[in-house]
Amino acid sequence: MFKELNPILHSELRLAVMSLLLSFEEADFxxxxxxxxxxxGNLSVQIDKLNKAGYxxxxxxxKGKIPRTVxxxxxxxxxxxxxxxxxxxxxxxxx
Amino acid sequence: xxxxNKTIVEEKLLNEKESLELISQMILNAxxxxxxxxxxxxLIWGYTCFLVAISVFTAYQIFGTPMVCFLWWLLPLIGxxxxxxxxxxxxxxxxxxxxxxISSIWIVIGISCMVVPVAGxxxxxxxLFVESLMVSIGITLTxxxxxxxxxxxxxxxxxIAAYSILFLKGDLWQWQMIAxxxxxxxxxxxxxxxxxxATKNL
Numbered sequence: 001m002f003k004e005l006n007p008i009l010h011s012e013l014r015l016a017v018m019s020l021l022l023s024f025e026e027a028d029f030x031x032x033x034x035x036x037x038x039x040x041g042n043l044s045v046q047i048d049k050l051n052k053a054g055y056x057x058x059x060x061x062x063k064g065k066i067p068r069t070v071x072x073x074x075x076x077x078x079x080x081x082x083x084x085x086x087x088x089x090x091x092x093x094x095x
Numbered sequence: 096x097x098x099x100n101k102t103i104v105e106e107k108l109l110n111e112k113e114s115l116e117l118i119s120q121m122i123l124n125a126x127x128x129x130x131x132x133x134x135x136x137x138l139i140w141g142y143t144c145f146l147v148a149i150s151v152f153t154a155y156q157i158f159g160t161p162m163v164c165f166l167w168w169l170l171p172l173i174g175x176x177x178x179x180x181x182x183x184x185x186x187x188x189x190x191x192x193x194x195x196x197i198s199s200i201w202i203v204i205g206i207s208c209m210v211v212p213v214a215g216x217x218x219x220x221x222x223l224f225v226e227s228l229m230v231s232i233g234i235t236l237t238x239x240x241x242x243x244x245x246x247x248x249x250x251x252x253x254x255i256a257a258y259s260i261l262f263l264k265g266d267l268w269q270w271q272m273i274a275x276x277x278x279x280x281x282x283x284x285x286x287x288x289x290x291x292x293a294t295k296n297l
Binding site: 010011012016019022023024025026027028030031034035070077079087088092 | 111115120121122124125150189190191194197
Protein backbone atom coordinates (compact mmCIF):
# COMPACT_ATOMS: atom_id res chain seq x y z
CA MET A 1 0.00 0.00 0.00
CA PHE A 2 1.32 3.45 -0.97
CA LYS A 3 1.81 5.95 1.83
CA GLU A 4 1.07 9.62 1.34
CA LEU A 5 4.14 11.78 0.64
CA ASN A 6 4.52 14.89 2.80
CA PRO A 7 3.83 17.81 0.40
CA ILE A 8 6.19 20.11 2.28
CA LEU A 9 9.09 17.79 1.56
CA HIS A 10 7.96 16.53 -1.82
CA SER A 11 9.40 19.45 -3.75
CA GLU A 12 12.85 19.45 -5.29
CA LEU A 13 14.44 22.40 -3.55
CA ARG A 14 12.94 21.81 -0.11
CA LEU A 15 13.95 18.15 -0.25
CA ALA A 16 17.50 19.11 -1.29
CA VAL A 17 17.75 21.57 1.61
CA MET A 18 16.44 19.02 4.11
CA SER A 19 18.81 16.31 2.80
CA LEU A 20 21.77 18.66 3.23
CA LEU A 21 20.71 19.87 6.66
CA LEU A 22 20.29 16.30 7.82
CA SER A 23 24.04 15.81 7.42
CA PHE A 24 25.04 18.99 9.26
CA GLU A 25 24.54 20.42 12.71
CA GLU A 26 24.04 23.76 10.99
CA ALA A 27 24.65 25.16 7.53
CA ASP A 28 25.07 28.61 6.08
CA PHE A 29 22.54 30.01 3.60
CA UNK A 30 25.41 30.60 1.14
CA UNK A 31 26.46 26.95 1.37
CA UNK A 32 22.90 25.76 0.74
CA UNK A 33 22.65 28.11 -2.23
CA UNK A 34 25.92 26.80 -3.63
CA UNK A 35 24.97 23.17 -3.23
CA UNK A 36 21.46 23.44 -4.62
CA UNK A 37 22.26 25.94 -7.37
CA UNK A 38 19.05 27.79 -6.49
CA UNK A 39 18.68 31.55 -6.59
CA UNK A 40 18.81 33.41 -3.27
CA GLY A 41 15.15 34.45 -3.62
CA ASN A 42 13.88 30.94 -4.32
CA LEU A 43 15.94 29.43 -1.57
CA SER A 44 14.84 32.06 0.92
CA VAL A 45 11.15 31.39 0.18
CA GLN A 46 11.57 27.62 0.49
CA ILE A 47 13.55 27.87 3.74
CA ASP A 48 10.81 30.09 5.07
CA LYS A 49 8.23 27.39 4.26
CA LEU A 50 10.32 24.77 6.01
CA ASN A 51 10.73 27.12 8.96
CA LYS A 52 6.98 27.73 9.19
CA ALA A 53 6.40 23.96 9.11
CA GLY A 54 8.77 23.69 12.09
CA TYR A 55 11.29 21.57 10.17
CA UNK A 56 14.11 24.10 10.10
CA UNK A 57 15.41 26.71 12.55
CA UNK A 58 16.83 29.89 11.07
CA UNK A 59 19.23 32.16 12.95
CA UNK A 60 20.57 35.48 11.69
CA UNK A 61 24.06 36.19 12.96
CA UNK A 62 27.14 38.18 11.98
CA LYS A 63 30.61 36.99 10.99
CA GLY A 64 32.63 40.11 11.61
CA LYS A 65 30.54 42.75 9.87
CA ILE A 66 28.99 40.39 7.35
CA PRO A 67 25.44 39.17 8.06
CA ARG A 68 25.05 35.41 8.04
CA THR A 69 21.96 33.21 7.96
CA VAL A 70 22.39 29.83 9.58
CA UNK A 71 19.91 26.99 9.16
CA UNK A 72 19.48 23.95 11.34
CA UNK A 73 17.16 20.97 11.04
CA UNK A 74 14.82 20.44 14.01
CA UNK A 75 13.80 17.15 15.67
CA UNK A 76 10.42 17.60 14.01
CA UNK A 77 12.20 17.98 10.68
CA UNK A 78 14.22 14.80 11.20
CA UNK A 79 11.04 12.92 12.10
CA UNK A 80 9.23 14.26 9.02
CA UNK A 81 12.19 13.36 6.81
CA UNK A 82 12.27 9.82 8.20
CA UNK A 83 8.54 9.41 7.55
CA UNK A 84 9.00 10.81 4.04
CA UNK A 85 11.75 8.28 3.23
CA UNK A 86 9.61 5.45 4.68
CA UNK A 87 6.73 6.61 2.49
CA UNK A 88 9.03 6.74 -0.56
CA UNK A 89 10.10 3.16 0.08
CA UNK A 90 6.50 2.01 -0.21
CA UNK A 91 6.51 3.19 -3.84
CA UNK A 92 9.58 1.17 -4.77
CA UNK A 93 8.85 -2.37 -5.95
CA UNK A 94 10.35 -5.10 -3.78
CA UNK A 95 10.75 -2.82 -0.72
CA UNK B 96 21.71 11.32 -11.45
CA UNK B 97 21.19 14.87 -10.21
CA UNK B 98 24.35 16.88 -10.65
CA UNK B 99 25.83 19.02 -7.88
CA ASN B 100 25.61 22.31 -9.71
CA LYS B 101 22.34 21.75 -11.50
CA THR B 102 19.86 24.48 -10.71
CA ILE B 103 17.00 23.22 -8.63
CA VAL B 104 13.55 24.59 -9.31
CA GLU B 105 11.75 25.35 -6.10
CA GLU B 106 8.34 23.86 -6.72
CA LYS B 107 9.22 21.08 -9.14
CA LEU B 108 7.55 17.88 -8.02
CA LEU B 109 9.67 14.80 -8.20
CA ASN B 110 8.82 11.22 -8.84
CA GLU B 111 9.88 8.69 -6.18
CA LYS B 112 13.06 7.64 -7.98
CA GLU B 113 14.16 11.26 -8.48
CA SER B 114 13.48 11.99 -4.81
CA LEU B 115 15.73 9.18 -3.68
CA GLU B 116 18.44 10.21 -6.17
CA LEU B 117 18.29 13.79 -4.93
CA ILE B 118 18.57 12.71 -1.29
CA SER B 119 21.57 10.46 -2.08
CA GLN B 120 23.29 13.19 -4.10
CA MET B 121 22.88 15.83 -1.41
CA ILE B 122 24.12 13.49 1.32
CA LEU B 123 27.09 12.59 -0.88
CA ASN B 124 27.90 16.30 -1.41
CA ALA B 125 27.69 16.84 2.34
CA UNK B 126 30.10 13.95 2.99
CA UNK B 127 32.61 15.43 0.54
CA UNK B 128 32.39 18.72 2.41
CA UNK B 129 33.12 16.91 5.70
CA UNK B 130 36.35 15.46 4.29
CA UNK B 131 37.55 18.61 2.55
CA UNK B 132 40.87 19.99 3.82
CA UNK B 133 40.77 17.86 6.96
CA UNK B 134 44.59 17.84 7.15
CA UNK B 135 45.21 21.59 7.53
CA UNK B 136 45.14 21.63 11.33
CA UNK B 137 47.58 18.71 11.45
CA LEU B 138 49.93 20.66 9.21
CA ILE B 139 49.78 23.82 11.35
CA TRP B 140 50.54 21.95 14.58
CA GLY B 141 52.77 19.34 12.95
CA TYR B 142 55.16 21.88 11.42
CA THR B 143 55.09 24.04 14.57
CA CYS B 144 55.96 21.06 16.82
CA PHE B 145 58.61 19.83 14.38
CA LEU B 146 60.36 23.18 14.06
CA VAL B 147 60.21 23.94 17.80
CA ALA B 148 61.56 20.44 18.69
CA ILE B 149 64.46 20.84 16.26
CA SER B 150 65.11 24.38 17.55
CA VAL B 151 65.21 23.24 21.19
CA PHE B 152 67.55 20.36 20.26
CA THR B 153 69.83 22.71 18.29
CA ALA B 154 69.81 25.30 21.08
CA TYR B 155 70.83 22.60 23.57
CA GLN B 156 73.72 21.55 21.30
CA ILE B 157 74.89 25.17 21.15
CA PHE B 158 74.34 26.36 24.74
CA GLY B 159 74.45 23.05 26.62
CA THR B 160 71.97 24.13 29.29
CA PRO B 161 68.57 22.53 30.02
CA MET B 162 67.24 26.09 30.35
CA VAL B 163 66.71 25.97 26.57
CA CYS B 164 63.68 23.77 27.36
CA PHE B 165 61.77 27.00 28.05
CA LEU B 166 61.77 27.35 24.26
CA TRP B 167 59.01 24.70 24.26
CA TRP B 168 56.66 27.53 25.22
CA LEU B 169 57.09 28.71 21.62
CA LEU B 170 54.70 25.89 20.75
CA PRO B 171 51.52 27.53 22.12
CA LEU B 172 52.87 30.99 21.27
CA ILE B 173 53.13 30.06 17.58
CA GLY B 174 50.49 27.32 17.32
CA UNK B 175 47.48 29.05 18.88
CA UNK B 176 47.74 32.33 16.89
CA UNK B 177 48.15 30.31 13.67
CA UNK B 178 45.11 28.20 14.61
CA UNK B 179 43.03 31.31 15.33
CA UNK B 180 44.16 32.89 12.05
CA UNK B 181 43.24 29.72 10.16
CA UNK B 182 39.72 29.64 11.62
CA UNK B 183 39.20 33.36 10.99
CA UNK B 184 40.20 33.00 7.34
CA UNK B 185 38.43 29.69 6.82
CA UNK B 186 34.96 30.09 5.44
CA UNK B 187 32.98 27.83 7.76
CA UNK B 188 29.76 27.35 5.83
CA UNK B 189 28.54 24.19 7.44
CA UNK B 190 29.25 22.48 10.73
CA UNK B 191 28.82 18.80 11.26
CA UNK B 192 28.64 16.75 14.43
CA UNK B 193 32.07 15.45 13.33
CA UNK B 194 33.48 19.01 13.50
CA UNK B 195 32.18 19.30 17.06
CA UNK B 196 33.57 15.91 18.10
CA ILE B 197 37.01 16.72 16.66
CA SER B 198 37.04 20.20 18.24
CA SER B 199 36.13 18.72 21.61
CA ILE B 200 38.87 16.08 21.38
CA TRP B 201 41.51 18.72 20.57
CA ILE B 202 40.32 21.26 23.15
CA VAL B 203 40.75 18.61 25.87
CA ILE B 204 44.11 17.45 24.49
CA GLY B 205 45.28 21.04 23.94
CA ILE B 206 44.52 22.03 27.54
CA SER B 207 46.15 18.83 28.86
CA CYS B 208 49.26 19.47 26.78
CA MET B 209 49.54 22.94 28.34
CA VAL B 210 49.12 21.59 31.89
CA VAL B 211 51.66 18.75 31.61
CA PRO B 212 54.82 20.93 31.37
CA VAL B 213 53.57 23.07 34.27
CA ALA B 214 53.11 19.89 36.35
CA GLY B 215 56.62 18.88 35.27
CA UNK B 216 58.02 21.83 37.25
CA UNK B 217 56.94 20.13 40.49
CA UNK B 218 58.52 16.76 39.85
CA UNK B 219 60.51 15.04 37.14
CA UNK B 220 58.58 12.83 34.75
CA UNK B 221 58.87 12.13 31.02
CA UNK B 222 56.97 15.18 29.74
CA LEU B 223 57.61 14.51 26.05
CA PHE B 224 56.41 10.93 26.42
CA VAL B 225 53.13 12.04 28.03
CA GLU B 226 52.66 14.82 25.45
CA SER B 227 53.39 12.45 22.54
CA LEU B 228 51.01 9.86 23.94
CA MET B 229 48.19 12.40 24.28
CA VAL B 230 48.79 13.80 20.80
CA SER B 231 48.85 10.27 19.34
CA ILE B 232 45.53 9.50 21.06
CA GLY B 233 44.07 12.67 19.52
CA ILE B 234 45.40 11.83 16.06
CA THR B 235 44.14 8.25 16.15
CA LEU B 236 40.69 9.32 17.39
CA THR B 237 40.50 12.06 14.74
CA UNK B 238 41.48 9.60 12.01
CA UNK B 239 38.83 7.15 13.18
CA UNK B 240 36.13 9.83 13.33
CA UNK B 241 36.89 11.22 9.85
CA UNK B 242 37.62 7.70 8.55
CA UNK B 243 41.02 8.67 7.16
CA UNK B 244 43.35 5.68 7.11
CA UNK B 245 46.60 7.69 6.76
CA UNK B 246 45.67 9.66 9.88
CA UNK B 247 44.86 6.49 11.89
CA UNK B 248 48.13 4.90 10.72
CA UNK B 249 49.99 8.11 11.66
CA UNK B 250 48.43 7.99 15.13
CA UNK B 251 49.47 4.35 15.62
CA UNK B 252 53.05 5.04 14.49
CA UNK B 253 52.94 8.04 16.86
CA UNK B 254 52.16 5.68 19.77
CA ILE B 255 55.22 3.59 18.93
CA ALA B 256 57.41 6.68 18.57
CA ALA B 257 56.03 8.00 21.89
CA TYR B 258 57.09 4.83 23.72
CA SER B 259 60.56 5.03 22.15
CA ILE B 260 61.00 8.29 24.11
CA LEU B 261 60.91 6.27 27.35
CA PHE B 262 64.11 4.47 26.35
CA LEU B 263 66.03 7.70 25.82
CA LYS B 264 67.20 8.35 29.38
CA GLY B 265 70.34 9.71 31.05
CA ASP B 266 72.80 11.21 28.56
CA LEU B 267 70.45 10.30 25.74
CA TRP B 268 67.62 12.55 27.03
CA GLN B 269 68.30 15.25 24.42
CA TRP B 270 67.44 12.71 21.69
CA GLN B 271 63.88 12.64 23.07
CA MET B 272 63.40 15.88 21.13
CA ILE B 273 64.43 14.21 17.89
CA ALA B 274 62.11 11.26 18.67
CA UNK B 275 59.32 13.80 19.29
CA UNK B 276 60.11 15.57 16.00
CA UNK B 277 60.01 12.20 14.23
CA UNK B 278 56.69 11.44 15.95
CA UNK B 279 55.08 14.65 14.66
CA UNK B 280 56.56 14.10 11.20
CA UNK B 281 55.03 10.63 10.78
CA UNK B 282 51.83 11.19 12.73
CA UNK B 283 50.89 14.75 11.77
CA UNK B 284 52.83 16.21 8.84
CA UNK B 285 52.74 13.23 6.45
CA UNK B 286 49.08 12.25 7.21
CA UNK B 287 48.12 15.95 7.02
CA UNK B 288 49.55 16.26 3.52
CA UNK B 289 48.01 12.92 2.48
CA UNK B 290 44.59 13.93 3.84
CA UNK B 291 44.73 17.29 2.04
CA UNK B 292 45.88 15.69 -1.20
CA ALA B 293 43.05 13.13 -1.01
CA THR B 294 40.50 15.94 -0.66
CA LYS B 295 42.16 18.43 -3.04
CA ASN B 296 39.51 18.23 -5.73
CA LEU B 297 36.46 18.06 -3.45
